[in-house]
Amino acid sequence: MSSIISTRAPYINGKFVVGEGDPLAVVNPATEDAVTDVETTSIGQVQDAVRAARDAFDDDTWTGSDRRDRVRVVLRMLDYFEEHRDELAETLRQEAGATARMLGSAQLDQAILQMRQTVDLYLTLPEQEYSPRPLGDAISSNSVALSVMTYEPVGVVSCISAYNYPFWINAWKVFPALLTGNTVVLRPSPFTPLSALVFGDAAEAAGLPAGVLNVVVESGFEGSALMTSHPAVDQISFTGSTAVGRMIMKQASATTKRVMLELGGKSVQLYLPDAVDRAPAGFPTVFANHAGQACVAATRMLVPHDRKAEVLEKGAAIASRLTVGNPIDPRTLVGPLISAGQRERCETYVKDAVAHGGRVVAGGGRPKSLPRGFYFEPTILDVPDNSNPAAQDEIFGPVVTVIGYDTIDEAVAIANDSPFGLSGQVFGPDLVQATEVATRIRAGAVNVNGLAASAYASSGGYKQSGLGRERGVDGLRGYQEIKHLSVSNW
Known part of the structure; x- marks a missing residue:
């Protein structure tokens, strides 16, 4: 070593x-x-x-x-x-x-x-x-x-x-x-x-x-x-x-x-109706991004209401298979949070999410197999709407909220219903449509069909x-x- x-x-x-x-x-x-x-x-x-x-x-x-x-x-x-x-x-x-x-x-x-x-x-x-x-x-x-x-x-x-x-x-x-x-x-x-x-x-x-x-x-x-x-x-x-x-x-x-x-940020990953099949892969993208400790982490997932149950079920299956543990192991995908206080913050927000009508679909607490270390399970929350505390505040941990929408206009409105505007993602096979939606999201960087951080491209925040x-x-x-x-x- x-x-x-x-x-x-x-x-x-x-x-x-x-x-x-x-x-x-x-x-x-x-x-x-x-x-x-x-x-x-x-x-x-x-x-x-x-x-x-x-x-x-x-x-x-x-x-x-x-x-x-x-x-x-x-x-x-x-x-x-x-x-x-x-x-x-x-x-x-x-x-x-x-x-x-x-x-x-x-x-x-x-x-x-x-x-x-x-x-x-x-x-x-x-x-x-x-x-x-x-x-x-x-x-x-x-x-x-x-x-x-x-x-x-x-x-x-x-x-x-x-x-x-x-x-x-x-x-x-x-x-x-x-x-x-x-x-x-x-x-x-x-x-x-x-x-x-x-x-x-x-x-x-x-x-x-x-x-x-x-x-x-x-x-x-x-x-x-x-x-x-x-x-x-x-x-x-x-x-x-x-x-x-x-x-x-x-x-x-x-x-x-x-x-x-x-x-801070509370970024969205917005899946257009013909891109929902890609949504389950969006969960590990957040969880593996330093256990969700990233200001640009897209911790609000937006999918059509009629596909939400399917996305939640597939997401839960993926979350259960992710390797959580000590970074010394090269197989580890989700490492620890920085402190006990940050872990407690995640626990508090999960409880608040449930108290405001949300449901824990995967994770939600400390891994029982890891008694030492500041670990938190990859967590998926089914929340009824964007007003849920877990959808409004930056948690800074491996916690993703899933919110349903009926129309693209509604999805854009949900994306912009935040005091933050740091980053965002839009997924869709029709690049013209996906790009048009991306231009409507008020954030300093919006990625279409992927993530990119470049030395040649500037980024920063809107709003707070x-x-x-x-x-x-x-x-x-x-x-x-x-x-x-x-x-x-x-």
């Missing part, structure tokens, strides 16, 4: 420092055993990290460097991750409960691949663009006026990430910010600090200038509150719950910081699912200011 990564200390101003806070225990969610302790930063050390990032930005060594030089450093960081792939994989398995299937895709390998693709994309973007002014406006009164839009880094970026896909989320924040010339303070979830601390190792190996990237760890929220309110911070990039996102907006408002938020976009051109431009430069001859 490969060992986990060895770094346990915060990284501030180009150095690994002794954490002044209390040690933080990292717990393996599959076994409930302690993996290791990491050093945490005091509020004073978080202030040091912010100041280091500010000084590094104002020094202009990184910000003012040729972007090809920045690219070379970022590529060396990615090389470091690939060289330590096995240690990273074991780390993510033990601290996040990532299965082998997920490590081979979004948890690790896909993250590194997409960062390399992001580098390629970044190099195609112009650093300045001429404004599309009519010739008559540019040349008038015997003078010539040049109008150019230039793209510049925002400044100091606070990156606050979630526990579910920790390495991928960290990478999607840190690298676009660094490529575009910003400096960064990264604060991971207390559940998954190890896969963030390794960014300090990569920075050291790549020769990143001191202060450009800082990694702080805490068990509470005092440091993150400072990172979202400190006047030296220019932008916040946060992934997490909508409730915390609202708090961050308030904390950022006093200094009018730019805010990029990827928040967030602000701004990650990935793609918009994800890179989100870390840049746009300056209008107008120059006229004397």
